[in-house]
Amino acid sequence: MIARVRRTYRRMRLGTRLALGLGALALVVFAVVGTALTTYMRDYLSAQLDTQLAQAQIAQSKSIADYGTLSGKKYYSWFYAVYDVSDGPPELRRPEDPADLPKDVDDFTSLARAQTTAHTELLRTEHLKGAGSYRLRACQVEPGVVLVSAAPLEDIEDTVGQLITIQVVTFALALLALVVFGRRTLRRGLKPLSDMASTAHGIASHDLTESAARLPLRADGRDGGPEVDELRTAFNTMLEHIDDSLAVRAEAEQRLRRFVADASHELRTPLMSVRGYADLFQYAAANAPEERDRHLARLRAEAARMGVLLDDLLLLARLDAAEVEEPLRLQDADLVELVCQAADAFRAGRPDHELTVLAGPRPMRLRMDPLRIRQVVDNLLTNAAVHTPAGTKVSVEVCVAPGSAEVRVTDTGPGIPPDDRARVFDRFYRVDKARTRDRGGSGLGLAVAQSLVRAHSGRIELDSEPGATVFTVRLPLEGGGAPGRPGSGNDRGLDSSGDSAYDHGQKSPPTRRAPAP
Numbered sequence: 001m002i003a004r005v006r007r008t009y010r011r012m013r014l015g016t017r018l019a020l021g022l023g024a025l026a027l028v029v030f031a032v033v034g035t036a037l038t039t040y041m042r043d044y045l046s047a048q049l050d051t052q053l054a055q056a057q058i059a060q061s062k063s064i065a066d067y068g069t070l071s072g073k074k075y076y077s078w079f080y081a082v083y084d085v086s087d088g089p090p091e092l093r094r095p096e097d098p099a100d101l102p103k104d105v106d107d108f109t110s111l112a113r114a115q116t117t118a119h120t121e122l123l124r125t126e127h128l129k130g131a132g133s134y135r136l137r138a139c140q141v142e143p144g145v146v147l148v149s150a151a152p153l154e155d156i157e158d159t160v161g162q163l164i165t166i167q168v169v170t171f172a173l174a175l176l177a178l179v180v181f182g183r184r185t186l187r188r189g190l191k192p193l194s195d196m197a198s199t200a201h202g203i204a205s206h207d208l209t210e211s212a213a214r215l216p217l218r219a220d221g222r223d224g225g226p227e228v229d230e231l232r233t234a235f236n237t238m239l240e241h242i243d244d245s246l247a248v249r250a251e252a253e254q255r256l257r258r259f260v261a262d263a264s265h266e267l268r269t270p271l272m273s274v275r276g277y278a279d280l281f282q283y284a285a286a287n288a289p290e291e292r293d294r295h296l297a298r299l300r301a302e303a304a305r306m307g308v309l310l311d312d313l314l315l316l317a318r319l320d321a322a323e324v325e326e327p328l329r330l331q332d333a334d335l336v337e338l339v340c341q342a343a344d345a346f347r348a349g350r351p352d353h354e355l356t357v358l359a360g361p362r363p364m365r366l367r368m369d370p371l372r373i374r375q376v377v378d379n380l381l382t383n384a385a386v387h388t389p390a391g392t393k394v395s396v397e398v399c400v401a402p403g404s405a406e407v408r409v410t411d412t413g414p415g416i417p418p419d420d421r422a423r424v425f426d427r428f429y430r431v432d433k434a435r436t437r438d439r440g441g442s443g444l445g446l447a448v449a450q451s452l453v454r455a456h457s458g459r460i461e462l463d464s465e466p467g468a469t470v471f472t473v474r475l476p477l478e479g480g481g482a483p484g485r486p487g488s489g490n491d492r493g494l495d496s497s498g499d500s501a502y503d504h505g506q507k508s509p510p511t512r513r514a515p516a517p
Contacts (some may be wrong), residue, residue, distance in 0.1 A: 019183035026178050030171040041163055045156040053137040057149050061141040079150040083112040086144030104129045111138045112146045192228045196235050274302045312444040316451055328455055333370035334363040335405055339398050342377040352390040358397035364405055372452045379445040380409040380471050388413030407473040416464040425450045
């Protein structure tokens with residue numbers, strides 16, 4: 001039975017539970033108030049009856065003392081008994097009217113006996129056989145004479161019973177009104193919660209498996225008070241967070257699809273070339289032996305190109321999973337020396353671009369992976385050469401900023417359009433869609449550079465405008481590995497005249513510094 005009541009209670013709505021709880025609380029309050037009021041009324045009426053008994057006995061005592069008999073005004077249904085106690089046990093005097101005594105006078109005799117030893121008025125409540133409940137009072141009329149009077153309690157009990165009936169009816173109606181109207185009021189107050197539940201059901205029925213899935217529903221309204229409004233705000237904030245997470249997930253899925261499509265496309269081209277040149281090599285081996293070396297060289301070139309692409313993809317995957325696999329081999333290395341080696345390789349491979357190196361004469365030792373940092377500098381220099389026309393001036397600068405070492409690669413080319421600047425570090429993204437892959441690359445160079453710099457806890461930034469494009473690499477300095485304090489001319493590789501102090505013996509005007517982002 002108790003388990004069934006609990007299950008029924010759990011299935012009730014919150015408003016009904018609260019209404020029943022308020023009803024139970026009100027019932028307890030009504031019970032306490034009713035009990036206190038009833039007790040007070042009973043005590044008050046009993047005190048009034050005691051006073052009435054005392055006043056009646058004062059008049060009757062005077063009559064007994066003067067005439068020896070009980071005379072005067074008598075109250076209806078009251079009992080009176082006069083006892084002589086001078087000789088020891090109380091002796092009942094013969095009453096003037098037999099109706100003055102009840103059928104059983106034992107309680108009167110007992111109270112008269114107690115009065116002789118108490119020497120004060122005594123009050124008792126007794127149930128007289130055949131008469132009901134009575135209030136008995138004994139007093140000494142004169143030495144040796146005791147008067148015992150008894151007043152019925154029926155009127156008090158009737159009054160108290162009527163009071164209890166009125167209280168029960170009134171409290172029951174008030175409790176019913178409280179539960180009914182309280183339930184309606186609570187349901188109206190809890191309606192914002194029902195609206196939020198409806199919103200949650202609407203979201204649950206919304207298809208979130210689509211890549212472009214959004215949450216169009218929000219909890220509206222301003223009813224319910226500050227607490228409900230706070231809950232509504234938190235609910236909508238949670239929905240906004242979920243919506244943003246879905247948007248990020250959708251964007252990540254789109255990027256993954258583009259990445260897979262671009263990678264497949266990039267790999268498909270060299271594979272088709274390898275297949276074509278393999279067929280040509282087979283034909284040349286049988287019919288044109290003089291063409292074999294040329295076709296074999298093309299096969300090697302396409303295979304090497306495909307190997308570079310796969311190496312870049314593998315490196316990016318390892319960098320993305322850096323928490324599982326450490327992609328770097330850190331050691332102390334000189335950043336200035338790495339930049340100078342990259343500059344020598346650039347001059348040998350890109351003679352059509354004039355390169356200026358701005359680096360200090362002293363070493364700048366950092367905790368890094370020298371092969372990967374060299375790869376970053378090579379990628380940035382190659383990017384500057386590939387995407388600018390022949391004769392464009394390129395410069396690379398090594399300097400110290402507060403807390404970091406900086407490598408700036410600057411070119412004086414046409415710049416990068418504003419719409420493309422935010423995506424130049426995306427994988428397989430090309431600013432110039434018309435460039436061929438032989439010249440434009442696979443679109444992974446800057447993505448690899450950014451991932452490698454981030455793996456070193458650094459960052460890479462872009463600042464571009466027509467006539468000047470600057471890529472700035474910032475790497476954190478290690479204690480004791482940094483050169484002198486930044487700000488001195490030697491640290492920036494400039495002499496007092498402002499020219500380059502290290503340019504492989506080749507003097508050139510200093511290039512424009514990129515503004516600090």
